[in-house]
Amino acid sequence: MPSHRASAARCISRCTTKLASNEVPYGPLPGVVEAITEAAMGSHRYPDMGVVALREKLAARCGVDPQRVVTGCGSVALAEHLAKATTLGPQDEILYAWRSFEAYPIVAAAAGATSVRVPNRPDHGHDLAAMAAALTPRTRLVLVCNPNNPTGTTVRRAELDAFLDAVPDTTLIVLDEAYREFVTDPGVPDGLATYGDRPNIVVLRTLSKAWGLAGLRIGYAIAAPPVADALRKVLTPFSASCVAQAAALAALDAGDEVRRRAALVVAERERVQAAMQKLLPEVPDTQANFVWLPLRERAVEFAAACERDRVIVRPFPGEGVRVTIGTAEENDAFLAAAEAALNSP
Known part of the structure; x- marks a missing residue:
């Protein structure tokens, strides 16, 4: 019988969107x-x-x-x-x-x-x-x-x-x-x-x-x-x-598949970047698989607010927050959490 701890870990994995480590979200390549x-x-x-x-x-x-x-x-x-x-x-x-x-x-x-x-x-x-x-x-x-x-x-x-x-x-x-x-x-x-x-x-x-x-x-x-x-x-x-x-x-x-997946990331990157620049004009243009939010002293607070909405991002205290580009669904979850966090009083 699985332990309660193992069950909880599986639930967290299923229910939480992790956008903190710059991973590509599409699983292992073919083969x-x-x-x-x-x-x-x-x-x-x-x-x-x-x-x-x-x-x-x-x-x-x-x-x-x-x-x-x-x-x-x-x-x-x-x-x-x-x-x-x-x-x-x-x-x-x-x-x-x-x-x-x-x-x-x-x-x-x-x-x-x-x-x-x-x-x-x-x-x-x-x-x-x-x-x-x-x-x-x-x-x-x-x-x-x-x-x-x-x-x-x-x-x-x-x-x-x-x-x-x-x-x-x-x-x-x-x-x-x-x-x-x-x-x-x-x-x-x-x-x-x-x-x-x-x-x-x-x-x-x-x-x-x-x-x-x-x-x-x-x-x-x-x-x-x-x-x-x-x-x-x-x-x-x-x-x-x-x-x-x-x-x-x-x-x-699997080079062709890598290029296909990279193109998906880039398309989502452009969408997330544009959305975040409307909320936070200081967000710089990015050429990676993540965006940078220069929130400075608000970085930890913003990351905690995202975590309460079950979205994990990477804060750099006093400097900013790095957000990995995930699937469209994961990015939607982040954008909703980000808008709520940035618009909260």
Whole structure:
């Protein structure tokens, strides 16, 4: 007989709309569950530590040599490994915009490096001119999140060109493109296609978002061969499980379905963004699978009001609220909760 706790958990799962973690809501891609099931039969064996088949498939998809591809337990793990490979202690700096991906300060702290946070512009985007001014001889790693998490804002080609040209060749630059599949603005450069030939640039991408593998944690980096080789030397052994590798290989066969699902997300994103900009004109345009609500001191209160209406969003206290784009039904539930929360006395 199931426990009351398990029954309650199932009820919460069925009755609550979760829009807090930037997941795609459409379930595993075709072929993924079957690949997981088959791989699980061999889970008593260690996975391929070199992740050879997956690296080759990613390389073919991206049009690069497999030597340039490094996989990890999500792209955030690769960012952490890059920090450890490029810094030696507090005398070395890691530079990034803020607010940006919340893992960046953790990555810097884990490496023992000094974080240099450059405030975003009033429009919630990276201030690349200020970031360039913050470069010092101690800067070892620069992180550019494009589109930016959690604000959804983007860096466009001309300003990114100018910034990259200002960074010394001896400083490693990471273009974190976890949400690239949702970008529809042609002015936002594809980091790999545009800058992938630069020896001091690493492009990070993930299969957690558009590819639907958030629960299995597969990210990848594409870098110049010397950088990729150095990165592989500091990877945690066997960090990509046999199940995750099999799921990723199957997911990569479903590119057409990924594009179809991404288009659904984009259509809903435009609808939610337009609705929220009517309620809150400061909401910035987004190119990711979420919207940013710059509610500042009202962020926690707004999230609590949404939760009372059984919609879970992600507050950043004192700054804003990030809301993932879900299904049309889920987004309707959020919009109703948001209107009620913002119009309440």
